[in-house]
Amino acid sequence: MSSPQTLTPQGAEILCVGTELLLGEIANTNAQYLAAELAKLGIPHYYQTVVGDNETRIHQALEVACQRSSLLLITGGLGPTPDDLTHAALASFFGVEMVEHPQLWEEILRKYGQRGLVPSPSNRKQAFLPRGAAILPNPLGSACGLIWQPRPNLHVLTFPGVPQEMQRMWQETAVPYLRSLGWGKEVFYSRVLRYWGIPESTLAERVAPWLAGENPTVAPYASQGEVRLRVTGRAPTREAAEALIAPVVEQILQISGEDYFGSDEATLASVVGELLLQRRQTLAVAESCTGGLLGQLVTGIPGSSRYFLGGIVAYDNRFKEQLLRVDPKTLQQHGAVSEPVAAQMALGAKQVFGSDWALSITGIAGPEGGTAAKPVGLVYLGLAYPEGKVEVVEYRLGSLRGREGVRWWSAQAALDCLRRRLLRYPLSGGSPEPKLEEQADLGAGR
Amino acid sequence: MSSPQTLTPQGAEILCVGTELLLGEIANTNAQYLAAELAKLGIPHYYQTVVGDNETRIHQALEVACQRSSLLLITGGLGPTPDDLTHAALASFFGVEMVEHPQLWEEILRKYGQRGLVPSPSNRKQAFLPRGAAILPNPLGSACGLIWQPRPNLHVLTFPGVPQEMQRMWQETAVPYLRSLGWGKEVFYSRVLRYWGIPESTLAERVAPWLAGENPTVAPYASQGEVRLRVTGRAPTREAAEALIAPVVEQILQISGEDYFGSDEATLASVVGELLLQRRQTLAVAESCTGGLLGQLVTGIPGSSRYFLGGIVAYDNRFKEQLLRVDPKTLQQHGAVSEPVAAQMALGAKQVFGSDWALSITGIAGPEGGTAAKPVGLVYLGLAYPEGKVEVVEYRLGSLRGREGVRWWSAQAALDCLRRRLLRYPLSGGSPEPKLEEQADLGAGR
Numbered sequence: 022m023s024s025p026q027t028l029t030p031q032g033a034e035i036l037c038v039g040t041e042l043l044l045g046e047i048a049n050t051n052a053q054y055l056a057a058e059l060a061k062l063g064i065p066h067y068y069q070t071v072v073g074d075n076e077t078r079i080h081q082a083l084e085v086a087c088q089r090s091s092l093l094l095i096t097g098g099l100g101p102t103p104d105d106l107t108h109a110a111l112a113s114f115f116g117v118e119m120v121e122h123p124q125l126w127e128e129i130l131r132k133y134g135q136r137g138l139v140p141s142p143s144n145r146k147q148a149f150l151p152r153g154a155a156i157l158p159n160p161l162g163s164a165c166g167l168i169w170q171p172r173p174n175l176h177v178l179t180f181p182g183v184p185q186e187m188q189r190m191w192q193e194t195a196v197p198y199l200r201s202l203g204w205g206k207e208v209f210y211s212r213v214l215r216y217w218g219i220p221e222s223t224l225a226e227r228v229a230p231w232l233a234g235e236n237p238t239v240a241p242y243a244s245q246g247e248v249r250l251r252v253t254g255r256a257p258t259r260e261a262a263e264a265l266i267a268p269v270v271e272q273i274l275q276i277s278g279e280d281y282f283g284s285d286e287a288t289l290a291s292v293v294g295e296l297l298l299q300r301r302q303t304l305a306v307a308e309s310c311t312g313g314l315l316g317q318l319v320t321g322i323p324g325s326s327r328y329f330l331g332g333i334v335a336y337d338n339r340f341k342e343q344l345l346r347v348d349p350k351t352l353q354q355h356g357a358v359s360e361p362v363a364a365q366m367a368l369g370a371k372q373v374f375g376s377d378w379a380l381s382i383t384g385i386a387g388p389e390g391g392t393a394a395k396p397v398g399l400v401y402l403g404l405a406y407p408e409g410k411v412e413v414v415e416y417r418l419g420s421l422r423g424r425e426g427v428r429w430w431s432a433q434a435a436l437d438c439l440r441r442r443l444l445r446y447p448l449s450g451g452s453p454e455p456k457l458e459e460q461a462d463l464g465a466g467r
Numbered sequence: 468m469s470s471p472q473t474l475t476p477q478g479a480e481i482l483c484v485g486t487e488l489l490l491g492e493i494a495n496t497n498a499q500y501l502a503a504e505l506a507k508l509g510i511p512h513y514y515q516t517v518v519g520d521n522e523t524r525i526h527q528a529l530e531v532a533c534q535r536s537s538l539l540l541i542t543g544g545l546g547p548t549p550d551d552l553t554h555a556a557l558a559s560f561f562g563v564e565m566v567e568h569p570q571l572w573e574e575i576l577r578k579y580g581q582r583g584l585v586p587s588p589s590n591r592k593q594a595f596l597p598r599g600a601a602i603l604p605n606p607l608g609s610a611c612g613l614i615w616q617p618r619p620n621l622h623v624l625t626f627p628g629v630p631q632e633m634q635r636m637w638q639e640t641a642v643p644y645l646r647s648l649g650w651g652k653e654v655f656y657s658r659v660l661r662y663w664g665i666p667e668s669t670l671a672e673r674v675a676p677w678l679a680g681e682n683p684t685v686a687p688y689a690s691q692g693e694v695r696l697r698v699t700g701r702a703p704t705r706e707a708a709e710a711l712i713a714p715v716v717e718q719i720l721q722i723s724g725e726d727y728f729g730s731d732e733a734t735l736a737s738v739v740g741e742l743l744l745q746r747r748q749t750l751a752v753a754e755s756c757t758g759g760l761l762g763q764l765v766t767g768i769p770g771s772s773r774y775f776l777g778g779i780v781a782y783d784n785r786f787k788e789q790l791l792r793v794d795p796k797t798l799q800q801h802g803a804v805s806e807p808v809a810a811q812m813a814l815g816a817k818q819v820f821g822s823d824w825a826l827s828i829t830g831i832a833g834p835e836g837g838t839a840a841k842p843v844g845l846v847y848l849g850l851a852y853p854e855g856k857v858e859v860v861e862y863r864l865g866s867l868r869g870r871e872g873v874r875w876w877s878a879q880a881a882l883d884c885l886r887r888r889l890l891r892y893p894l895s896g897g898s899p900e901p902k903l904e905e906q907a908d909l910g911a912g913r
Contacts, residue, residue, distance in 0.1 A: 041688065043512050044655075045503025046697075048494045052517070057491025066489050067524050069517035071498070078513050085531050101668040102687050103678055135865050141668040161867050183690070185869075240492065251492075306759075306780075312766025313752075313759025316780045320758025323834055323870060325782075331790070332780035334752075334762045340777045340820065344790075374786065388769055424769060 031174070032065030034090035036082055038097040038107050039182055040073040051096045051180075051187055058191060062199060063207035063255065064092070074098055079110040091174050092204070094195075097182035099164035101143040107179060108167065112151035115171040119149040122156060129163045157194050161186045168198060176202065207255060210262035212270050212284055214250040217437045219280040221248045228273055237266040239273070246430050279441055289436040290318045290325075296443035297328040297378070302407065304439070305374035306332035307345050307366040307381040309357065310400070315382060315432040330374040335366065345369030345381075358383050358395055364411045367403030378443075379405040380435045384416075386424045398422070400431045404438055407446075414438055477620070478511030480536035482528055484543035484553050485628055486519040497542045497626075497633055504637060508645065509653035509701060510538065520544055525556040537620050538650075540641075543628035545610035547589040553625060554613065558597035561617040565595040568602060575609045603640050607632045614644060622648065653701055656708035658716050658730055660696040663883045665726040667694045674719055683712040685719070692876050725887055735882040736764045736771075742889035743774040743824070748853065750885070751820035752778035753791050753812040753827040755803065756846070761828060761878040776820040781812070791815030791827075804829050804841055810857045813849030824889075825851040826881045832873045833866050844868070846877045850884055853892075860884055 035052050042049055052069050059066040068090060072082040079098075086093055098107030112119050126148035133140045140163065150156065150167050157166035157178060164181040171177060178195050180187040199205055216224060221243035225232065228250065231239040237254040250273065254265035274281060283292045297304055306315045316332035319325055333344050338357050341347040347365040355361050366381035384400030391397035398418035405411045416434060418427050481498050488495055498515050505512040514536060518528045525544075532539055544553030558565050572594035579586045586609070596602065596613050603612035603624060610627040617623060624641050626633040645651055662670060667689035671678065674696060677685040683700040696719065700711035720727060729738045743750055752761045762778035765771055779790050784803050787793040793811040801807050812827035830846030837843035844864035851857045862880060864873050 040686065042499075042515070043502055044506045044657075044699075045499045045501070048496050048499045049515075050494050053488075053491045053494045055491070056489055060490045067519055067521070068528070069488065069495075069515075071515035073513060075513070081535060082514070089527060100689070102671040103675075104686060135863075137863070138666060141666065141672055143668045143672060185872075242492075308759070308762075310766075311763065312771075312775075313754070313762030313778055313780065316754075316759030316782075317757065317763055317874075320756075320780075320782060321871065321874075325758075329758075329782050331782040331786045332759055333790075334759065334766075334778035334780070336762075336766060336772060336775050336777040337820075344777070344779075344819070373790070374783075425767065428763075428767075 031089065031091035032067050033059050033092040033094060034086045035059075035066070035069045036086055036093055036095045037069070037071045037182075038074060038079060038095060039071070040075075040104070042071045042097075043073045051182065051184060054184065054188060055094050055096070055191065058196070059094075061209045061211070062196070062205035063209055064199065064204050074104040074106060076106055076110045076113065079107065080114050083111070083114045087172070087175060091176065092199075093175070093177045095177065095179045096187055097180075099147070099166060099179060099181045101141070101147055101163070103143075105164075108150060108154075111154075111167075111169070111171075111177065111179070115151065117152040117171075120152045121149050123148070125150075125156065125165055128165075132163055157190055159186050159190055160193065161189055166190055168194070207257055208259045208262050209253055209255050210259050210266065211251050211253040212266060214252065214270070214273060214277070214281060215283050215287060216248040216250070216277070216280045217246065217282055217289060217433065219248055224248050224250065224280075227276060231269055231273065234269070237269050239269065245426070246433055279444060282437065282440060288318075288322075289433055289440060291322050293319070293436050293440050293443065294322045294325055294328060296440065296446075300377075300443065300446060300448055302377035302443075303328050303330050303374075305330045305370045305376035305379045307370035307379065307403075308332060308334050309336060309341070309366070309381075309383040310386040311382045311384075311428045311432050312336060314428050315380060315435055318432055318436065330376050333370060333373065341366060341369075344373070346372065356395065358385055358399055358401060360401055360413045360415065363401035363403035363413045365403075367405040367411050367413075368409075371405040371409075377407040378439060379403075380439055381405075382431050382435055384427065384431055386427045386431075387420050388424060391420070396420070398427050400427065400434075402431065402435045402438055404435075404442065406442070412438075412442075477535065477537035478513050479505050479538040479540060480532045481505075481512070481515045482532055482539055482541045483515070483517045483628075484520060484525060484541065485517070486521075486550070488517045488543075489519045497628065497630060500630065500634060501540050501542070501637070504642070505540075506655050508642070508651035509655050510645065510650050520550040520552060522552055522556045522559065525553065526560050529557070529560045533618070533621060537622065538645075539621070539623045541623065541625045542633055545593070545612065545625060545627045547587065547593055547609070549589075551592075551610075554596060554600075555592075557600075557613075557615070557617075557623065557625070561597065563598040563617075566598045567595050569594070571596075571602065571611055574611075578609055603636055605632055605636055606639065607635055612636055614640075653703055654705050654708055655699055655701050656705050656712065657697050657699040658712060660698065660716065660719060660723070660727060661729050661733055662694045662696070662723070662726045663692065663728055663735060663879065665694060670694050670696065670726075673722060677715060677719065680715070683715050685715065691872070692879055725890060728883065728886060734764075734768075735879055735886060737768050739765070739882050739886050739889065740768045740771055740774060742886065746823075746889065746892060746894055748823035748889075749774050749776050749820075751776045751816045751822035751825045753816035753825065753849075754778060754780050755782060755787070755812070755827075755829040756832040757828045757830075757874045757878050758782060760874055761826060761881055764878055764882065776822050779816060779819065787812060787815075790819070792818065802841065804831055804845055804847060806847055806859045806861065809847035809849035809859045811849075813851040813857050813859075814855075817851040817855075823853040824885060825849075826885055827851075828877050828881055830862075830873065830877055832870045832877075834870060837866065842866070844873050846873065846880075848877065848881045848884055850881075850888065852888070858884075858888075 154167040154169035159165045166179040169177045254262040256262035335341040346369040371379035381403035387397035397420040400416045402414045600613040600615035605611045612625040615623045688695045700708040702708035781787040792815040817825035827849035833843030843866040846862045848860045
């Protein structure tokens with residue numbers, strides 16, 4: 022795959038500061054995020070460096086980076102503790118002193134105040150920047166970054182190591198700044214097509230004709246049961262890049278079938294939510310081994326109060342009987358992890374909440390609790406339909422995924438099962454959508 | 468935090484070659500793996516570099532690395548395709564030619580034959596190594612690595628980018644080789660102390676005397692409300708390193724107070740689970756804005772069926788009344804997100820499940836639904852005690868954390884609230900622990 026190296030003689034370098042990276046405690050996802058963003062902007066990017074919280078070695082890394090790169094993106098070491106010394110190291114490297122920005126200190130006081138806290142004296146140093154550097158605002162935390170041109174043809178931007186803060190600062194301030202410098206003239210634009218229920222290799226074979234393309238490029242990725250296709254176009258403008266990939270995306274979607282569930286930011290939970298809203302239908306859930314994960318995924322979508330009524334986590338079997346009205350005989354005869362119990366759990370949830378649809382999950386997440394007949398990874402998903410019929414799907418996920426893997430996969434598979442049924446379900450009927458003020462009120466309770 | 472700089476004048480550097488890293492298509496998990504392995508071996512490691520599949524820039528990176536490091540671990544660029552040129556770039560950089568190793572070609576023929584395949588002519592180049600370099604065998608794939616000392620005090624090892632192959636080669640050949648060089652005589656051993664409810668800066672000041680230490684080192688990290696202290700000791704053996712940090716850990720714990728909740732792999736959910744088991748008490752939950760997250764966290768702990776009875780996700784207010792027996796008048800008068808409703812939700816869950824303790828969460832996760840009086844991030848946590856009294860805590864988390872952040876923080880804060888109460892609660896009393904076979908059976912339902 023060709024990297025955008027033809028744009029300018031010198032490109033960007035990502036410098037990540039943090040001993041935790043050198044100890045292997047975390048993967049360098051900040052570098053991955055910034056690298057992908059640079060590619061989107063078409064900014065050439067040839068080097069990444071990781072160095073510990075050590076002034077001498079930060080200086081050494083800066084020495085090297087300044088020679089070969091014209092844009093330095095630095096993450097980490099902006100915190101209040103003594104080992105956070107990125108800004109001080111930059112100041113000493115470029116031979117300027119640190120100067121206080123009173124508005125930064127007021128900002129820190131304000132942010133702590135909001136949470137009813139008082140900043141400690143050590144936070145004070147977060148109000149200091151090298152002389153000549155501008156503030157790169159951090160709307161989320163107390164660690165602000167800087168934008169600085171310490172030398173001709175060298176731009177330095179710093180970000181805290183906390184991904185959410187770094188990403189927000191990148192999008193809100195860094196990207197517009199870089200565009201103002203004339204970077205990002207050639208734009209990389211990607212669409213991500215998301216699939217559930219198809220192996221990566223099968224999907225790759227199906228789209229083989231496009232995998233060889235240079236522009237746009239098509240690349241498959243797999244993670245935790247989901248398979249994604251990234252279609253990327255390179256052009257002078259975002260519009261041109263979009264136009265470039267549009268036909269390819271369309272052709273791929275035409276052969277994708279129901280395994281394709283959505284694009285870009287879509288999740289199985291958000292797609293199910295849209296399908297329910299379109300049909301003015303509601304959902305309730307009954308969970309055992311997932312312990313609330315399914316409800317959490319559904320309610321992770323803003324506005325889910327318009328279609329999600331609630332759920333029951335019947336972890337102890339007694340409450341499968343008492344709350345979900347599962348027949349004690351069925352529990353005794355077939356055990357909690359069984360097709361009939363999954364069916365009765367779904368029907369019970371539908372009845373209790375009066376929802377159009379109800380999903381149930383019962384399974385053996387492990388690591389303990391497996392038997393020869395019912396091994397770890399055995400999961401039953403129940404789906405109660407609006408007209409009252411119920412469907413149960415059995416999965417044998419094995420023990421390799423681990424407890425969290427089995428729980429995650431089960432909840433996603435349950436949502437996918439409902440998604441496929443909703444696709445075939447007529448748009449009319451179902452329960453009426455709540456009135457608007459009612460929605461607002463429900464929303465307020467979330 | 469000071470990294471292990473005193474061991475040898477120069478340390479190891481990880482050099483990862485691959486344009487896919489510069490495009491942000493993958494996170495650099497190879498660097499994380501090797502970094503953690505180097506730490507285990509006590510090999511000082513100060514720098515990581517990522518560079519694309521480009522001979523000039525690989526040379527540039529080697530130039531820098533050779534000056535500052537005495538051990539180069541290189542991953543990627545060993546494949547058969549034209550852009551795989553790591554070995555060729557090493558040969559040209561150190562001024563030697565590539566020589567063929569017939570046994571490598573035979574090996575490649577054999578491996579392809581096993582899978583009924585015939586290698587392509589391009590595989591041939593995988594049989595060539597720089598003159599003087601020894602083979603670093605790859606038992607899994609066709610891309611072998613090298614072990615080479617091209618200069619005095621400089622050792623170079625190469626690995627393919629495929630993690631499984633790299634890791635197998637590291638364990639089987641690289642580690643014994645490095646030990647034979649006298650590296651890995653010292654080991655690093657760390658303990659992680661975990662805190663909730665104390666800002667990183669405050670904790671850092673409290674443990675300031677230890678932050679300056681060289682061996683053991685003490686370093687604070689913060690993430691999503693939790694603050695961690697990593698205490699790392701360096702010694703000839705793991706036992707000696709443990710003994711080295713034991714007194715420091717003990718002294719820190721003595722001044723930690725209740726903000727400290729556990730060490731190493733402990734989570735708030737696992738600690739709450741242990742405290743409940745010790746007291747033979749049970750827990751139930753009632754959730755609104757978290758939609759099941761609290762139950763999911765509690766049931767994420769293997770064996771949680773021994774103390775967790777279940778939960779009710781009353782997302783729609785009607786079910787706060789019907790399932791949790793919240794007084795409709797209270798809902799009307801105070802709204803779903805209010806102290807009295809949180810209290811009644813907790814009492815309702817305790818009553819429905821007959822548990823000793825019950826936690827409730829009702830709040831405004833946002834992004835919509837906030838008002839001046841009840842802004843996004845307003846959360847009420849209810850805790851019903853075994854003796855029937857109920858306690859409610861109000862949090863104003865603001866909107867900056869985002870929906871998921873508010874939900875995550877609320878669930879963790881609820882667990883922390885219960886943890887602190889349990890710490891003061893006598894070890895006797897509570898409901899009897901279920902019989903063992905009953906536990907096994909309950910376990911099977913999870």
